[in-house]
Amino acid sequence: MRIDVLSIFPSYFDGLTLSLLGKAQDAGLIDLRVRDLRDWAFDRHRTVDDTPYGGGAGMVMKPEPWGLALDEVAGSAPAPDAERPTIIFPSPAGEVFTQKTARQLATREHLVFGCGRYEGIDERVFEYAADLGEVRLISLGDYVLNGGEVATMAMIEAIGRLIPGVVGNPESLVEESHEDGLLEYPSYTKPASWRERAVPEILLSGNHGAIAAWRREQQLVRTRARRPDLLADDEAPSR
């Protein structure tokens, strides 16, 4: 998968060279290209923002650098028969990112993330981007960050680990929170007793059927307590 990121703070993304995603890049599974939006701003100060038409607080990102940057990273297909890119603008005004979104995006060949700052990006940029690919405005959740960088990093990590080969043991992807619509069951390791707290006895029983049933029950108990919104009326997990 190719991932282009446009940001005025490219060094945010240095962390993506670490751990599993770093290895995935070394192995050629993910081709991550982070670009400084100011590379497409040509005045003396490499200006990327201006005051909003109609007045209001803050600054708005100018369309010209975005247009040129998108032309370069999304305008020409990497291969003649390649699919159009999916162009994602992180925004608190977007659809909410979920594991389902991550699964969808993990199937794409080319993602472009456009990280806005200030009060946002000139609306015409989203319209223009729709000529180059599928545009999605995506929110990390109902709170406001200072810009799209942290949201983009979270999305790249969630998407990247679903690309085949990125996580060494694919079974570990199945047993996670949200994969079956429920929260994950609690996990324990040695020692069996720690600071007078014992591991639940059933886990030491060797009875795999009983352990599986107990874990399922724990998933339901936790989900009911912490995230009742995830449970359908009949408590059947829904994707």
Ligand code: ADE
């Ligand atoms: N930019 C600012 N806040 C955001 C959020 N909650 N999600 C995605 N991008 C954002």
